[in-house]
Each structure stands twice: as structure tokens, then as C-alpha cells.
Amino acid sequence: MTAKKPMLMMPLMLVTATVALSAIAAIREPDGLFAFLAAMILLPLAWTVIELRNRGRDHDERWRDDMGSIRWSISAAAVMMIIPLGMTLAISYELTENLGDNLEQRVMGVIFGIIFLFYGNASSKRPVSLTSTKTEPARMQAHTRFAGRVFVITALAYTLIWTFAPIDYALPAAMIILFSGVALAVLNMLRLRGK
Amino acid sequence: MSQVFKALSDPTRRRVLELLREKPMSAGEIAAEFDVSKPTMSAHFAVLREADLVDATKVGKSVIYRIKLSVLEDALLGFAQVFGLGQNDKTPDQEDV
Numbered sequence: 051m052t053a054k055k056p057m058l059m060m061p062l063m064l065v066t067a068t069v070a071l072s073a074i075a076a077i078r079e080p081d082g083l084f085a086f087l088a089a090m091i092l093l094p095l096a097w098t099v100i101e102l103r104n105r106g107r108d109h110d111e112r113w114r115d116d117m118g119s120i121r122w123s124i125s126a127a128a129v130m131m132i133i134p135l136g137m138t139l140a141i142s143y144e145l146t147e148n149l150g151d152n153l154e155q156r157v158m159g160v161i162f163g164i165i166f167l168f169y170g171n172a173s174s175k176r177p178v179s180l181t182s183t184k185t186e187p188a189r190m191q192a193h194t195r196f197a198g199r200v201f202v203i204t205a206l207a208y209t210l211i212w213t214f215a216p217i218d219y220a221l222p223a224a225m226i227i228l229f230s231g232v233a234l235a236v237l238n239m240l241r242l243r244g245k
Numbered sequence: 246m247s248q249v250f251k252a253l254s255d256p257t258r259r260r261v262l263e264l265l266r267e268k269p270m271s272a273g274e275i276a277a278e279f280d281v282s283k284p285t286m287s288a289h290f291a292v293l294r295e296a297d298l299v300d301a302t303k304v305g306k307s308v309i310y311r312i313k314l315s316v317l318e319d320a321l322l323g324f325a326q327v328f329g330l331g332q333n334d335k336t337p338d339q340e341d342v
Contacts, residue, residue, distance in 0.1 A: 171316045172315055175318075177311035178311060180304065180309060180311070187311075191267075195266070198319075201316075202316045
């Protein structure tokens with residue numbers, strides 16, 4: 051009957067992978083040393099600070115909701131860092147030499163689209179908080195469902211653009227679609243809060 | 246995924262999910278919407294929990310149910326409603342819960 055414990059292993063593995071890839075990239079590409087060091091430190095630091103701030107709290111329903119949400123976000127952020135780091139290393143090790151012009155760019159776009167698709171699909175899966183004081187659960191739930199659907203449609207369009215659109219138009223078109231989707235979700239949230 | 250299809254194949258469970266799509270509800274509030282026995286309703290809740298489509302949290306003396314549908318599961322629920330899947334399904338106590 052009680053809610054599941056917030057996941058720990060998955061964010062831990064993903065953050066470890068981010069640190070490892072950043073470290074390798076820093077060694078392989080000394081020109082970008084500071085950027086890779088920042089990538090290496092950012093997530094572990096942010097996660098540690100958040101965990102320490104929440105250490106004294108009771109492990110109640112609200113804590114489980116909050117920590118589940120935070121760790122899920124940490125995992126998503128780690129995946130978003132692992133992909134460009136992985137691509138950087140693939141280029142650095144000359145694994146992408148045989149790919150055609152702009153293919154790296156398209157592959158990155160499609161991968162981001164697919165991640166966004168998974169995120170959008172799963173975003174409405176999280177149950178709304180019963181203890182939130184800002185928005186009543188019914189409104190929050192309506193917003194979460196709407197945002198999930200908008201994100202899935204946006205992600206599908208984003209992926210299709212990066213797959214089929216001429217490369218010169220792909221980036222601006224994908225950005226317009228992405229920002230429109232996010233803006234729509236934000237506007238809907240503001241509309242529901244204002245009611 | 247088969248648990249999701251099983252959960253969505255029953256009209257009563259789909260109606261429960263439809264109610265929960267509007268807002269989180271207590272077990273009593275949901276049960277009041279149906280003309281079925283308490284054990285049957287409990288069995289329906291168990292199938293939905295097993296499929297990870299709802300979350301049950303004890304708040305005080307009542308159990309509050311919250312929906313947990315991904316966009317894909319939400320779409321599947323819509324399809325199941327439109328095409329009226331499992332209209333003549335067994336009651337949950339007859340199923341392999």
C-alpha cells in the first residue's frame with residue numbers, strides 16, 4: 051500500500067557514466083578541459099547538495115514523491131549529457147569518419163527526439179502529489195496529462211524533422227517546434243493555476 | 246505490458262481509470278460509483294495496481310487512489326473505450342489475479 055522507495059541505482063549508474071565519459075573526454079580533448087570538468091562535477095555536486103538538504107526530513111509520502119521526482123530528473127539530465135559526451139568521444143576516436151556529411155548532427159537530433167519522446171510519455175505516469183499546497187491535485191493532474199501529450203507530439207515532430215527535413219532547415223524548424231511545445235505546456239500550467 | 250492489456254480489457258476497470266483521470270479519489274468514493282460487491286471492487290483495484298496504472302496511498306483512515314497512466318497507456322485506454330474491448334469479460338474473482 052505504501053509508495054515505492056525512490057530509485058537509487060539507475061541515477062547512480064547514469065551519473066557514474068557521465069563522470070567517466072567526461073573524464074575520458076577531458077583527457078582526449080584538452081582544449082575543452084574546463085567544459086568537460088564542469089560536466090564531470092555538475093551532476094554529482096547538484097545531487098549531493100539536494101540529498102544533503104533533504105537528509106533531515108521524515109521519509110514520508112511527500113519525501114518519497116519529491117525524491118522520486120528529483121532522482122528521475124537527475125537520471126534524465128545524465129542521459130542528456132551522456133549522449134553528446136558519447137558522440138564527442140566517438141568523433142574523437144574517429145568512429146564516425148565513414149558517416150556522411152551532417153549525419154552526426156542528424157543522429158544527435160534524432161537521439162534527443164527519442165529521449166524527449168520517452169520523457170514525454172513517462173511524464174504523466176508519475177502520480178500527482180496529494181500534499182502540494184500550490185495547486186490542487188485535480189488541476190495538477192490535468193496539467194500533467196496535457197503536458198505529457200504535448201511533449202510526445204512535440205518529440206515526434208522533432209524526431210521527424212531531424213530525420214527528413216533538409217539539413218539547412220532542420221535546426222530552426224526543430225527549435226521552433228521544441229519551444230512551441232514547451233511554451234504550450236507552460237501556458238497551460240499558468241492558465242490552470244490562474245483559475 | 247500484458248498486465249496493462251489485461252487491466253484495460255475490463256469495462257469496470259476502465260471506468261475506474263476514467264474517474265481517476267478527473268481527480269484522485271478515495272476507495273469509498275470510487276466504489277460508490279459501481280454496483281458491485283466490495284471484494285469484487287478490491288480485486289479490480291488489485292489488477293490496476295499490479296499493472297502499475299494506479300497508485301494507492303493510505304491517508305488517515307482512507308486509501309486514496311491516483312492515476313498513473315503514461316501517454317501511451319492513456320491512448321490505449323482511449324482505444325479500448327472506443328472499441329469496447331472485453332465487454333463480456335469475467336469478473337476479477339474469476340480471473341487469474
